[in-house]
Amino acid sequence: MNWDWDKLQKQQQGRPGGKPPSFDDFQEQFDKLKRFKLPGWKLVLPILVLLWIASGFYIVEPDEVGVVKQFGKFNRVTTAGPNYHIPYPVESVLTPKVTQIRRVEFGFRSVGRPLTQSFQQGVSREVKEESLMLTGDENIVSVQFIVQYLIKDAEHYLFNVNDPEQTLAHAGEAAMREVIGNGKIDDALTTGKQEIQVQTRELMQRILDNYQTGLSVVAVQMQNVHPPDEVIEAFKDVASAREDKSRFINEAEAYQRDILPKARGEASRIVNAGLAYKEAKVRRSEGDAARFLAVLTEYNKAKDITRERLYLETMEALLSNPDTEKLVMSDDALKQSVPYLPLDKQPRRVAPKEAQ
Amino acid sequence: MKKTTIIFAAAIIIGAFVLTSAAFTVDQTQQAIVIQLGRPIGDKALGPGLHFKLPVVQTVVFFDARILDFDAKPEEITTTDKKYMNVDSYTKWKIIDPLTFYTKVRTIQGARARLDDIVRSQLRVALGRYTLIEVVSHKRQEIMDMVTERSKELLMPYGIEVLDVRIKRTDLPAENARSIYGRMKAERERQAKQYRSEGQEASAKIKANADKERAIILADAGKQAEIIRGEGDAQATKVYADALGQSPDFYEFTRSLEAYRQGFDKNTRFILTPKSPFLKHLQ
Secondary structure, eight states, X not given: OHHHHHHHHHHHHHSXXXXXXXXXHXXXXXXXXXXXXXXXXXXXXXXXXXXXXXXXXXXXXXTBOEEEXXXXXXXXXXXXXXXXXXXXXXXXXXXXXXXXXXXXXXXXXXXXXXXXXXXXXXXXXXXXXXHEEEOTTSOEEEEEEEEEEEESOHHHHHHTBSOHHHHHHHHHHHHHHXXXXXXXXXXXXXXXXXXXXXXXXXXXXXXXXXXXXXXEXXXXXXXXXXXXXXXXXXXXXXXXXXXXXXXXXXXXXXXXXXXXXXXXXXXXXXXXXXXXXXXXXXXXXXHHHHHHHHHHHHHHHSHHHHHXXXXXXXXXXXXXXXXXXXEEOXXXXXXXXXXXXXTTTOOOSSOOOOOO | OHHHHHHXXXXXXXXXXXXXXXXXXXXXXXXXXXXXXXXXXXXXXEOSEEEEOOTTTEEEEEEEOSBEEEEOOOEEEEOTTSOEEEEEEEEEEEESOHHHHHHHTOSHHHHHHHHHHHHHHHHHHHHTTSOHHHHHTTTHHHHHHHHHHHHHHHHGGGTEEEEEEEEEEEEOOHHHHHHHHHHHHXXXXXXXXXXXXXXXHHHHHHHHHHHHHHHHHHHHXXXXXXXXXXXXXXXXXXXXXXXXXXXXXXXHHHHHHHHHHHHTSSSOEEEEOTTSGGGTTTO
């Protein structure tokens, strides 16, 4: 066994610190440590202090402001650029982004799009419990809108209200419902949108200022405003009825524009026919008169012979017609004959000329 | 040298300990009260900044100094015209007297319970005095002001200040909404009918007016044409009379001859006697 023990002792002596250290050793080590560490401290301490001092530098980005608190109490606001605050634990700094315009959606949620992007009429999902509102004439309308806002007062924003965004969301809903509740459904659906947006923005701003949230409402924009799904068909039918109305009127005006010019044309034709008749009649009479007067002049020069000539010419013309039946009877024979008119035997071939 | 170093180090360690347990900061968003063995000290809450207390015997309780939100659950309320509506409201409130707050309600949870009791009953009372439509539209602000005012009074003793009670949503229960939809539909149908019949009315008026104008235009033209014809006839008559009046005898003679030509041109049977002047040379 002894040999074993010796061997073990030898082995243990070979290992560092294997032997329980004596007090002298400890003292020696401690002195060594003191001697070794002191120049180190002299170097490290100033570095630590410098680092501590340097930790007070901070940079405020152009879209931010720095809000410095001293022992938790608001102390000052710093603007963009490099700044300095007394390091922890005396002062601390918060840098809210004040120029960034944020947006909240009411009545719908955009799908698959970051919230910061501006609105595009695209994929969105209606949130009915937010969008359906009662109007002042006791109707229900679905209003989807967004509110754009920014931080106008960083101190108020950070310290006055425990959740400014939630407060803004509440105020937005309350304000829009109040404005919609004061108006009629047709205002919201048609021409009143601009007015509603302005009123809602003002009311929201009043509410937010009242709480001193430090938020500024940049714009309230109504997006999709429509009647509830249950009645949308009836509303669409009203729109098409309005179209029908103007269609009917247009058709009637087309009819009017078709027939009146035609009637004026016809009237002109009638009047001109009258004028034609008049002119023809007058000219005819003038011609006849001239002819008569011309003949009369010659007749006055040789009355008897002209009279005789005219008579004979007429008789000749009458009697020269081969269709004319001629019968010469003496007066006596005429007196003895029985007048007999065979009306049925001689159908008239020609319509009788109008008697003068 | 060695002794002073040790004393110095000890002083620093003890000092740091005392300082960390005695000093405390209150954030800008907070207010605090100091409690000594369960009893609040002082009569004013501590604002933001660095404060000191006695270590061990005194403790600090922090309260929120900001405006807090209490969003009540929607509640069905009956209006004076016996209609039901779901009213969803929120309350903005603030701990203004932390000492009272601590002794009376102690926590935010406790405050919420009080707010719920008081605001709810105030809303119920106020809304019960108005009709549904008044609540929805023009009396809304008045109601909210009234509820805010009363709640403020009632919650003041708890160290709570109510800043605003605001009606967020006023919705109708499903069955009432259905009847409103029915009415809206009927109204729109009525309006659609009205538009269409107004269109037909206007259309008929325009067409009838056009027809009337056409008739008048044509009648006017007819009248004018007859007047012109009459003028023509009159002028012609005058021309004839002027010319023929110069020798009525001759006109009578020539016109008679003309009439004979026209009258006896065909299928005529002439019975002439020898006495006829035409046959005087035949004898």
